[in-house]
Amino acid sequence: MCLSQYFCMETLARAAMKRAILTNTSGIGHILPMLPVAKAAMDAGWEVLIAARPEVESTVAQHSVPFSGLDNTVPRMSRPRAW
Numbered sequence: 001m002c003l004s005q006y007f008c009m010e011t012l013a014r015a016a017m018k019r020a021i022l023t024n025t026s027g028i029g030h031i032l033p034m035l036p037v038a039k040a041a042m043d044a045g046w047e048v049l050i051a052a053r054p055e056v057e058s059t060v061a062q063h064s065v066p067f068s069g070l071d072n073t074v075p076r077m078s079r080p081r082a083w
Helices: 005-014 034-043 054-062
Strands: 019-023 047-052 067-069
Touching: 019 034, 034 047, 047 054, 054 067
Parallel strands: 019 047, 047 067
Antiparallel strands: none
């Protein structure tokens, strides 16, 4: 898990592999923060894919990031848990 957007981009820039998949089973509020990281990785020469619920596809497409829809049967937390 990335502690900050800057840390994520630094980690991506230094890593040896050149593919990243960013996934989330929640709504658009959880996808939007991933988009700048995905774009930075793509600008650095990475292959990036965002896998999420189908309802966020149009927003991801507006940012020109490749998208793959997850099956709607993926469980979604009904309420946050305090661990």
